[in-house]
Amino acid sequence: KGVDGNSKEIIYLEWEELISLFNFVFPENRTALSAVRDVFCFCCFTGLRYSDVAKLRRSDIRKDCIMVATQKTVDGLIIELNKYSREILERYSGIEFPNDKALPVISNAKMNQYLKEMAKIAGLDIPQRIVYFKGSQRYEEVLPKYAVITTHCARRTFVVNALRLGVPAEVVMKWTGHSDYKAMKPYIKIVDKLKAEEMEKF
Numbered sequence: 001k002g003v004d005g006n007s008k009e010i011i012y013l014e015w016e017e018l019i020s021l022f023n024f025v026f027p028e029n030r031t032a033l034s035a036v037r038d039v040f041c042f043c044c045f046t047g048l049r050y051s052d053v054a055k056l057r058r059s060d061i062r063k064d065c066i067m068v069a070t071q072k073t074v075d076g077l078i079i080e081l082n083k084y085s086r087e088i089l090e091r092y093s094g095i096e097f098p099n100d101k102a103l104p105v106i107s108n109a110k111m112n113q114y115l116k117e118m119a120k121i122a123g124l125d126i127p128q129r130i131v132y133f134k135g136s137q138r139y140e141e142v143l144p145k146y147a148v149i150t151t152h153c154a155r156r157t158f159v160v161n162a163l164r165l166g167v168p169a170e171v172v173m174k175w176t177g178h179s180d181y182k183a184m185k186p187y188i189k190i191v192d193k194l195k196a197e198e199m200e201k202f
Contacts, residue, residue, distance in 0.1 A: 009129055010186055011148050012156040015164065015169060017124055020046055024122045033121065035104040036114040038088050042103060043154030047162075047176045050108050050151035059158045061089065079175050111151050113128040119146035159184070163191045 004151055013021065022041050026033045043053055052068050060067050066085075068077045081089070094105050106114070125144040155176065162172045169184045177183060 009131060010151075010156050010190060011128060012154045012159070012160045012190075013124070013145075013153065016139055017126075018143075018157060018161065021119075021122050021124065026121060027117075030117075030121065033114060033118040034045065036106070036111055036118050037104050037122075038091060038117060038202070039105050040118075040151065040154050042085055042088045043151070044157040044161075045082055045088070046079050047155055047158035048079070050105075050111070053103060054101075054105045054108075056102045056105075058102050059100060061102060069129050077175065077177050085142070108151060113149065115149050116146055118151045120144075122146075124149065156187070158186045158191055163187055164194065165185075 013176070021037060024037065026037070039053060042048070043050065046053075046066065048056070048068065056066065056068065065078050065080045068079065089102060095104075097104060105111070127142045128145050128148050130141045130143055131150060132141075159172055159176060162175075163169065167183070169188065173179070173181070174182065183190050
């Protein structure tokens with residue numbers, strides 16, 4: 001209550017972390033984490049919410065794009081596939097899932113639980129500052145990234161990295177279904193800060 005949402009820390013993966021996770025080979029006794037990683041990375045490369053990837057069917061996939069009616073907005077989105085999202089779909093092309101689903105999606109609660117284990121094994125341990133309130137009391141904690149990763153971090157990862165790669169905010173909004181430019185402001189703030197840090201290297 002009474003907190004500016006823009007001041008809230010946005011948890012996302014840096015491009016290098018994302019690619020490292022995408023290529024990570026999990027131990028033989030933890031192969032279930034590979035499927036969790038693939039679903040998570042698919043969202044990182046498409047901007048889909050968990051609720052949308054959970055109901056993505058093979059019939060929604062075209063040659064170069066996926067067609068999604070998002071659960072939150074009921075709008076139809078066309079999201080072009082890139083080489084990473086295409087490769088993930090190909091990994092599961094010969095496997096049948098219930099209800100013609102495209103990917104091996106598990107429940108949100110179970111996936112969030114596995115994501116923390118997956119991220120810890122993959123070495124995603126950069127400290128993250130978390131601010132939260134109980135009543136009017138402000139609390140601040142520093143935790144490793146693997147401890148705070150959730151399914152929603154994938155969508156945030158997509159937005160931040162798309163903006164960093166120079167994709168205009170208007171185009172990103174077409175993919176994510178954001179109708180309000182205000183929703184993009186926290187992400188643009190992050191990218192501006194990263195740009196300033198890069199310039200400092202000179």
